Amino acid sequence: MNRAIILGSGAAPGVPTISDGWGNCNPHNPKNRRTRAGVYVEINNIKVLIDTSADIRNQLLDNDIHTIDAVLYTHAHADHIMGIDDLRALTYHHNQGLNIYGAKPHIEEIRNRFDYVFTDIPAKEATQRPQLISNVIEYGQQFYVGNLKIMPLEFAGHPVPTTGYSLDDGRLVLVPDYKIIPPLTLEYLQKIDVNVLIMPLTNLETSRYHAGKEDNLMYIQKIRPQRVFWTHMSPKCDYDNVMRISPANTAPAYDGLEIEL
Numbered sequence: 280m281n282r283a284i285i286l287g288s289g290a291a292p293g294v295p296t297i298s299d300g301w302g303n304c305n306p307h308n309p310k311n312r313r314t315r316a317g318v319y320v321e322i323n324n325i326k327v328l329i330d331t332s333a334d335i336r337n338q339l340l341d342n343d344i345h346t347i348d349a350v351l352y353t354h355a356h357a358d359h360i361m362g363i364d365d366l367r368a369l370t371y372h373h374n375q376g377l378n379i380y381g382a383k384p385h386i387e388e389i390r391n392r393f394d395y396v397f398t399d400i401p402a403k404e405a406t407q408r409p410q411l412i413s414n415v416i417e418y419g420q421q422f423y424v425g426n427l428k429i430m431p432l433e434f435a436g437h438p439v440p441t442t443g444y445s446l447d448d449g450r451l452v453l454v455p456d457y458k459i460i461p462p463l464t465l466e467y468l469q470k471i472d473v474n475v476l477i478m479p480l481t482n483l484e485t486s487r488y489h490a491g492k493e494d495n496l497m498y499i500q501k502i503r504p505q506r507v508f509w510t511h512m513s514p515k516c517d518y519d520n521v522m523r524i525s526p527a528n529t530a531p532a533y534d535g536l537e538i539e540l
Contacts, residue, residue: 281540283320283451283475285532286328286338289313290481290513291358293334302514310518310533315358316511318477319344322447322540325427327351329444329453335362342535345369349424351431352381353455354441355388363393367410376412378424382431382442383415418442419463432467435459437488449473450540452504456481456511458490460498473504475538479511480521480531496526508532 287293294313295301304311315332319342328350332338339345347369353359370377376398381389390397396410416422418433430445436458443464445452449471454460456479460468478495485491490498499507507529509521521531 281322283538284342285536286317287314288510288532288534290511294514304514304517325425330359331362333361336365350379355385378412380414380416386413386415432464435461451475454478468502476504476507480509481513482515
Protein backbone atom coordinates (compact mmCIF):
# COMPACT_ATOMS: atom_id res chain seq x y z
CA MET A 280 0.00 0.00 0.00
CA ASN A 281 1.29 3.46 -0.91
CA ARG A 282 0.50 5.82 1.91
CA ALA A 283 1.54 8.80 4.00
CA ILE A 284 0.93 9.22 7.72
CA ILE A 285 0.90 12.65 9.34
CA LEU A 286 2.98 11.85 12.41
CA GLY A 287 2.62 15.35 13.82
CA SER A 288 0.52 18.27 12.58
CA GLY A 289 1.67 20.99 14.96
CA ALA A 290 4.05 23.92 14.77
CA ALA A 291 7.04 24.33 17.11
CA PRO A 292 5.06 24.79 20.38
CA GLY A 293 2.62 21.94 19.69
CA VAL A 294 -0.99 22.11 20.85
CA PRO A 295 -1.67 22.66 23.68
CA THR A 296 1.36 24.80 24.40
CA ILE A 297 3.10 24.81 27.76
CA SER A 298 2.42 28.49 28.39
CA ASP A 299 -0.78 29.38 26.51
CA GLY A 300 -2.69 26.13 26.44
CA TRP A 301 -5.18 25.54 23.63
CA GLY A 302 -5.35 29.07 22.20
CA ASN A 303 -8.20 29.19 19.66
CA CYS A 304 -8.43 25.40 19.51
CA ASN A 305 -11.36 23.49 20.98
CA PRO A 306 -9.80 21.24 23.67
CA HIS A 307 -12.65 18.74 23.32
CA ASN A 308 -11.75 17.91 19.71
CA PRO A 309 -8.93 15.31 19.75
CA LYS A 310 -7.82 16.47 16.29
CA ASN A 311 -6.64 19.70 17.92
CA ARG A 312 -4.06 17.90 20.07
CA ARG A 313 -0.93 18.25 17.94
CA THR A 314 2.61 17.02 18.28
CA ARG A 315 5.40 18.63 16.27
CA ALA A 316 5.34 18.24 12.49
CA GLY A 317 6.63 15.17 10.68
CA VAL A 318 5.49 12.78 7.94
CA TYR A 319 6.02 9.09 7.21
CA VAL A 320 5.78 8.02 3.57
CA GLU A 321 5.66 4.51 2.12
CA ILE A 322 5.84 4.16 -1.68
CA ASN A 323 6.74 0.97 -3.55
CA ASN A 324 7.82 -0.60 -0.24
CA ILE A 325 10.34 2.20 0.41
CA LYS A 326 9.81 3.87 3.78
CA VAL A 327 11.02 7.40 4.52
CA LEU A 328 10.59 9.94 7.28
CA ILE A 329 10.42 13.65 6.60
CA ASP A 330 11.94 15.37 9.66
CA THR A 331 12.35 14.01 13.18
CA SER A 332 10.71 16.19 15.81
CA ALA A 333 11.28 15.79 19.53
CA ASP A 334 8.06 13.72 19.53
CA ILE A 335 9.31 11.14 16.99
CA ARG A 336 9.65 8.21 19.41
CA ASN A 337 6.01 8.29 20.48
CA GLN A 338 4.88 9.08 16.93
CA LEU A 339 6.58 5.96 15.54
CA LEU A 340 5.27 3.78 18.36
CA ASP A 341 1.73 5.14 18.05
CA ASN A 342 1.71 4.34 14.33
CA ASP A 343 3.43 0.94 14.61
CA ILE A 344 6.43 2.03 12.52
CA HIS A 345 9.61 0.08 13.26
CA THR A 346 11.73 0.23 10.11
CA ILE A 347 12.85 3.17 7.96
CA ASP A 348 14.96 3.30 4.78
CA ALA A 349 15.93 6.99 4.94
CA VAL A 350 15.19 10.37 6.53
CA LEU A 351 14.70 13.59 4.58
CA TYR A 352 15.30 16.86 6.41
CA THR A 353 13.61 20.14 5.51
CA HIS A 354 15.84 22.32 7.70
CA ALA A 355 17.69 22.27 10.99
CA HIS A 356 15.33 24.16 13.30
CA ALA A 357 14.78 22.44 16.62
CA ASP A 358 11.18 21.37 16.04
CA HIS A 359 12.29 19.43 12.95
CA ILE A 360 15.47 17.69 14.15
CA MET A 361 15.52 17.22 17.92
CA GLY A 362 14.31 13.62 17.79
CA ILE A 363 17.33 12.54 15.75
CA ASP A 364 18.85 10.55 18.63
CA ASP A 365 15.88 8.17 18.54
CA LEU A 366 16.85 7.14 14.99
CA ARG A 367 19.65 5.07 16.50
CA ALA A 368 17.02 2.65 17.77
CA LEU A 369 16.14 1.94 14.14
CA THR A 370 19.73 0.88 13.34
CA TYR A 371 20.57 -0.94 16.55
CA HIS A 372 19.43 -4.43 15.54
CA HIS A 373 20.28 -4.11 11.83
CA ASN A 374 24.03 -3.51 12.12
CA GLN A 375 23.94 -0.95 9.34
CA GLY A 376 23.65 2.80 9.15
CA LEU A 377 20.58 4.84 8.23
CA ASN A 378 20.90 7.40 5.44
CA ILE A 379 19.76 10.94 6.10
CA TYR A 380 19.46 13.59 3.38
CA GLY A 381 19.43 17.37 3.46
CA ALA A 382 20.81 20.55 1.93
CA LYS A 383 24.44 21.33 2.81
CA PRO A 384 23.87 23.96 5.54
CA HIS A 385 21.30 21.78 7.26
CA ILE A 386 23.44 18.64 7.18
CA GLU A 387 26.41 20.62 8.49
CA GLU A 388 24.39 21.98 11.40
CA ILE A 389 22.98 18.57 12.25
CA ARG A 390 26.45 17.03 12.19
CA ASN A 391 27.82 19.78 14.42
CA ARG A 392 25.05 19.42 16.97
CA PHE A 393 24.83 15.60 16.95
CA ASP A 394 28.31 14.45 15.97
CA TYR A 395 28.05 11.25 18.00
CA VAL A 396 25.29 9.72 15.87
CA PHE A 397 27.30 9.53 12.63
CA THR A 398 29.18 6.45 11.45
CA ASP A 399 32.41 8.25 10.54
CA ILE A 400 32.75 9.71 14.03
CA PRO A 401 34.64 7.32 16.37
CA ALA A 402 32.09 5.25 18.26
CA LYS A 403 31.45 6.12 21.89
CA GLU A 404 31.77 3.37 24.43
CA ALA A 405 28.00 3.14 24.83
CA THR A 406 27.25 2.83 21.10
CA GLN A 407 29.47 0.50 19.13
CA ARG A 408 27.12 -0.08 16.18
CA PRO A 409 26.78 1.99 12.99
CA GLN A 410 24.41 4.89 13.27
CA LEU A 411 23.60 7.61 10.70
CA ILE A 412 25.09 8.34 7.27
CA SER A 413 24.78 11.92 6.04
CA ASN A 414 24.09 12.78 2.38
CA VAL A 415 24.16 16.32 0.97
CA ILE A 416 21.60 16.99 -1.76
CA GLU A 417 21.32 19.74 -4.38
CA TYR A 418 18.11 21.59 -5.20
CA GLY A 419 16.69 20.46 -8.52
CA GLN A 420 18.92 17.34 -8.64
CA GLN A 421 16.86 14.19 -8.20
CA PHE A 422 18.15 11.22 -6.21
CA TYR A 423 16.87 7.78 -5.28
CA VAL A 424 16.22 5.85 -2.11
CA GLY A 425 15.91 2.35 -3.48
CA ASN A 426 13.52 2.71 -6.40
CA LEU A 427 11.86 5.85 -5.02
CA LYS A 428 12.65 9.00 -7.00
CA ILE A 429 12.97 12.14 -4.88
CA MET A 430 13.33 15.73 -6.07
CA PRO A 431 14.54 18.27 -3.49
CA LEU A 432 13.04 21.74 -3.90
CA GLU A 433 14.10 25.11 -2.50
CA PHE A 434 11.68 27.33 -0.58
CA ALA A 435 12.29 30.83 0.76
CA GLY A 436 11.14 33.48 3.23
CA HIS A 437 11.78 31.49 6.42
CA PRO A 438 14.80 32.60 8.51
CA VAL A 439 16.79 29.95 6.59
CA PRO A 440 16.19 28.44 3.13
CA THR A 441 14.13 25.29 3.52
CA THR A 442 13.87 22.09 1.51
CA GLY A 443 10.66 20.57 0.20
CA TYR A 444 10.40 17.20 -1.50
CA SER A 445 8.54 15.75 -4.47
CA LEU A 446 8.29 11.97 -4.18
CA ASP A 447 7.66 9.74 -7.18
CA ASP A 448 7.13 12.63 -9.61
CA GLY A 449 4.48 14.32 -7.50
CA ARG A 450 2.69 11.38 -5.94
CA LEU A 451 3.36 13.34 -2.76
CA VAL A 452 4.86 16.83 -2.44
CA LEU A 453 5.75 18.22 0.96
CA VAL A 454 6.18 21.98 1.37
CA PRO A 455 8.32 22.96 4.40
CA ASP A 456 8.14 26.15 6.46
CA TYR A 457 8.11 28.89 3.84
CA LYS A 458 6.77 32.28 2.82
CA ILE A 459 7.74 32.35 -0.87
CA ILE A 460 7.98 29.62 -3.51
CA PRO A 461 10.94 30.56 -5.74
CA PRO A 462 10.32 30.67 -9.53
CA LEU A 463 12.28 27.49 -10.35
CA THR A 464 10.45 25.48 -7.68
CA LEU A 465 7.07 26.81 -8.78
CA GLU A 466 7.89 26.04 -12.41
CA TYR A 467 8.71 22.45 -11.52
CA LEU A 468 5.53 22.00 -9.47
CA GLN A 469 3.42 23.37 -12.32
CA LYS A 470 4.92 20.85 -14.75
CA ILE A 471 4.16 17.72 -12.77
CA ASP A 472 0.86 16.14 -11.76
CA VAL A 473 0.75 16.66 -7.99
CA ASN A 474 -1.46 14.08 -6.33
CA VAL A 475 -1.11 15.04 -2.63
CA LEU A 476 0.29 18.40 -1.52
CA ILE A 477 1.11 18.87 2.16
CA MET A 478 1.49 22.55 3.07
CA PRO A 479 2.16 24.38 6.34
CA LEU A 480 -0.55 26.61 7.79
CA THR A 481 1.18 27.90 10.89
CA ASN A 482 -1.26 30.80 11.19
CA LEU A 483 -4.26 31.80 9.10
CA GLU A 484 -2.74 35.22 8.50
CA THR A 485 0.60 35.84 6.81
CA SER A 486 3.37 36.44 9.33
CA ARG A 487 6.99 37.50 9.13
CA TYR A 488 8.35 34.05 8.32
CA HIS A 489 5.31 32.00 7.32
CA ALA A 490 2.79 32.02 4.50
CA GLY A 491 -0.84 32.35 5.52
CA LYS A 492 -4.03 30.83 4.14
CA GLU A 493 -4.38 33.28 1.23
CA ASP A 494 -0.74 32.79 0.21
CA ASN A 495 -1.24 29.05 0.19
CA LEU A 496 -4.43 29.29 -1.83
CA MET A 497 -2.70 31.51 -4.39
CA TYR A 498 0.01 28.90 -4.89
CA ILE A 499 -2.53 26.06 -4.94
CA GLN A 500 -4.30 27.76 -7.85
CA LYS A 501 -0.99 27.83 -9.73
CA ILE A 502 0.05 24.24 -8.88
CA ARG A 503 -3.41 22.62 -9.16
CA PRO A 504 -2.82 19.55 -6.95
CA GLN A 505 -5.52 16.91 -6.65
CA ARG A 506 -5.59 17.02 -2.83
CA VAL A 507 -4.16 19.38 -0.21
CA PHE A 508 -3.63 18.88 3.52
CA TRP A 509 -2.65 21.68 5.94
CA THR A 510 -0.13 20.86 8.64
CA HIS A 511 2.34 22.63 10.99
CA MET A 512 -0.63 24.40 12.62
CA SER A 513 -0.35 26.62 15.68
CA PRO A 514 -2.92 27.02 18.50
CA LYS A 515 -4.49 29.79 16.41
CA CYS A 516 -5.80 27.16 13.95
CA ASP A 517 -8.83 25.33 15.30
CA TYR A 518 -9.47 22.15 13.30
CA ASP A 519 -13.18 22.70 12.69
CA ASN A 520 -12.70 26.35 11.79
CA VAL A 521 -9.93 25.55 9.31
CA MET A 522 -12.07 22.80 7.81
CA ARG A 523 -14.98 25.23 7.43
CA ILE A 524 -12.93 27.77 5.49
CA SER A 525 -10.99 25.27 3.38
CA PRO A 526 -12.04 24.91 -0.29
CA ALA A 527 -12.93 21.59 -1.92
CA ASN A 528 -10.19 18.92 -1.91
CA THR A 529 -8.41 20.86 0.86
CA ALA A 530 -8.49 19.96 4.56
CA PRO A 531 -6.53 20.34 7.79
CA ALA A 532 -4.42 17.35 8.76
CA TYR A 533 -4.28 15.83 12.24
CA ASP A 534 -1.92 13.56 14.11
CA GLY A 535 -2.24 10.00 12.82
CA LEU A 536 -4.05 10.92 9.61
CA GLU A 537 -3.34 8.24 6.97
CA ILE A 538 -3.48 9.32 3.35
CA GLU A 539 -3.67 6.79 0.53
CA LEU A 540 -1.33 7.66 -2.32
